Amino acid sequence: LRFILMDYHLQWDEADYGGISVLRLLPDKVWKPDIVLFNNADGNYEVRYKSNVLIYPNGEVLWVPPAIYQSSCTIDVTYFPFDQQTCIMKFGSWTFNGDQVSLALYNDKNFVDLSDYWKSGTWDIINVPAFLNVYDEYPTETDITFYIIIRRKTLFYTVNLILPTVLISFLCVLVFYLPAEAGEKVTLGISILLSLVVFLLLVSKILPPTSLVL
Secondary structure: OOEEEEOHHHOOOHHHHOOOOOEEEOHHHOOOOOEEEOOEOOOOOOOOOOOOEEEOOOOEEEEOOOOOOOEOOOOOOOOOOOOEEEEEEEEEEOOOOOOOOOOOOHHHOOEOOOOOOOOOOOEEEEEOEEEEEEOOOOOOOEEEEEEEEEEEOOHHHHHHHHHHHHHHHHHHHHHHHOOOOOOHHHHHHHHHHHHHHHHHHHHHHHOOOOOOOO
16 A cells, blocks of 8 residues: 655755655654545454655655455356456545545556566456546545456366366266166166265355345
8 A cells, every 4th residue: 555645844955954865754643644445344444554654855755554455345146157356445535525635546547556466366356447536426525446357267166166067967968878777777866966966065165155146
């Protein structure tokens, strides 16, 4: 998380203070806007580890605290496990409006740099566009919204869900090719039924627990 703000009260001339080019202060000693994640899911709106704030002679205040945010996301399982989801994270000031705190994207980039992203074993991040929202009904209310577009990795579900389904379906058809007088026909049918029951128990644990289908 990166905060950059300008505070003219914190400007100084380097020549007057022995060439000091940067100050490092505790975050509680410097005013910062109360930027929070609006759609927070864990109820904790504060940064857990409060790193030092860097202040430069031109009044620029830089704060880069490490943070872990938890947000809710609506899951559409229509094309599961070949689904793609879009999760939204909306940041803004809790008490200040757009006239008091002017929000802007870092370096005017409308996307998130994923060079430091550690790949997940479950999801692939396709893109993370960012937008500065200004609402017509409330022009002073602004926020920055990130749209996290993710795609589910399908290898696990292909091996544990799709392939067993195809094999069980093939065995069901195979029963009709056995002679009617063969005793193994009933045995194979009962075995397939038991396998199907056990497989349904496994599927119920693999499928996402949601009823939203578009």
